Amino acid sequence: MRARVLIVDDDPAARKLARDTLRLSGEQWDIWEADDGRAALDLIHAVKPDVVLLDITMPEIGGVPVCSEIKSNPVTQNAEIIIVSARTEADFIAATMAAGASDYLTKPFQPADLLRRVRRVLQKETSPAAEPDAGAAQV
């Protein structure tokens, strides 16, 4: 099954980099993009992604409230969230992880590192405990 990925970043170059990193990995992905938190929340119900690559510093709605929103909604809470942000403060990272993110990647990053993390959270998601949710995510 093709994994569904939603890339949320206000910087077009950063979105393109994440998209091409996934496409060049040799695997098949379904990729959606959003350029701010508002667009991401509008899109997420229709897309029902397995993984969200989420930037933090964005106009209007930043990444942290988006993360909390995704995790508090029963329909979307199974999406694994990887924060991809230029912010490096340890307490900030701890706060975003507490909001429900599965992983945190600081910019700049190596494409291979992004790919490894995406694969890791997907493996976690397809563990036996997550099986019943797979059907719900299809709709």
Next chain:
Amino acid sequence: MAVGSDIRAMLRPRGVPREKVAAGLRCLILLTVFSMAWVAPAGISTGSGVRFLPFGRNTAFDLVVIVGALYVLATTFIPWSRYDVRRTSLVMSAVDVLLITALIYTQSGVRSEYYLLYYLPILNASVRLSLRDAAGTCVLAAAAYFLVGILERPDSTVTTTVISRVLTFSISAGLLAAFFMMLSRERRAFDKLTKHYEEATKAKSEFLSRVSHEFRTPLTAIVGFSQLLYEHEQELDPSRQHEYLTVIREQSQQLARMIEDMLDITRIDDGRLRLNPAACRIADILESSLMLLDSSADRERVSITAPTASPVVWADRGEMEQAFSRIIYNALEAAGDEGKVSIGVSLSEESKDDVNVTIEAPGLDIADEDMVAVFGPSAAVLTQKPSSGRALGLAVSRALIEMHGGRVWAVDNKSGGSTIHLTVPRFRVKEGGPNVIVGLAAEAGVQGAPQA
């Protein structure tokens, strides 16, 4: 910041503010003296005329001791920081003097040694207040003590005692007060310096943290796309390779500009940037500043309208070109790929000493937080706001123009864009004051007070 705290820690025992130590000592001394005076057996502290004994023998004295002790306890535990320090200290010093006078009067009059207690309020006034307040307290103490002497029965020894004691303690208290004042003044100067230092260091670390955040955005694209090119060279078709190279090129230019801005900010902030102004034509400056843009396509999107005989301004041409090129670059960025930026030059209507330059910047939203930081009353607020790369560049422009004695402001043109207005002086002027953008230098506390 760390060094500042270390110095403070060295000078003061951890956790105990100086004010509290002083209040505690005052309380301890006064209470000790009260209790000693109260329990002292009759006839020992005065050679003749027993006038006091514990409870009941000298009601006035008992009253003074009890009221005095309660007053001292109350004033010790009042949280002073909540009130006007000068006024409360002044009132407290005056009441202390009166209390001590009452103690002397109800005990054994001018023969009492308790006049030495007058030193306490005088020193208190000298440390907390000014020389004038300390002298006032000293005069009040002398007058009160003199009054005690007058109220005693007329006696030449009494008068001599009073006069000699008043003179002795006035002179010695005055000297001590001056000494303490000198110490506390130095202390205050030191505190002020430490505070400046701490603020400057804080501003610097906040600025560096923001800048490092800003640098990461172009770096992400540079690192990521160059790595993709390196790893997947065979799979990528030439058009995709070219696309990646374009992103890498653009982002490297962006990064280079940001580094340039940051270096300029530090040069302006610590006063190393010196202008070498001369008379030059504003049209030439504008034309040259266009050449600093990255591409000729960008240059073609800019139109300049200037009087045929271009006005001459008094400016450091190189720095002024930098200032204009940054503003034009930001206006182009805000206008989008197809947007055009028009620049108009005219002689100022308000003042014949200035040349006005207006830059129409469609798409530039001055309500944006970054732009408010740049075009607000003080460009020194950059540390308080999230700053983007363009905010840094515009802040440099504004600082450079203000250093020339010019002004920069922006007006919302109600059609989704803004007009940036600049004035540049036509004649030799006194250079604009030292500019501080982020408050990196020690003067930051004075010049570019970070605003809350």
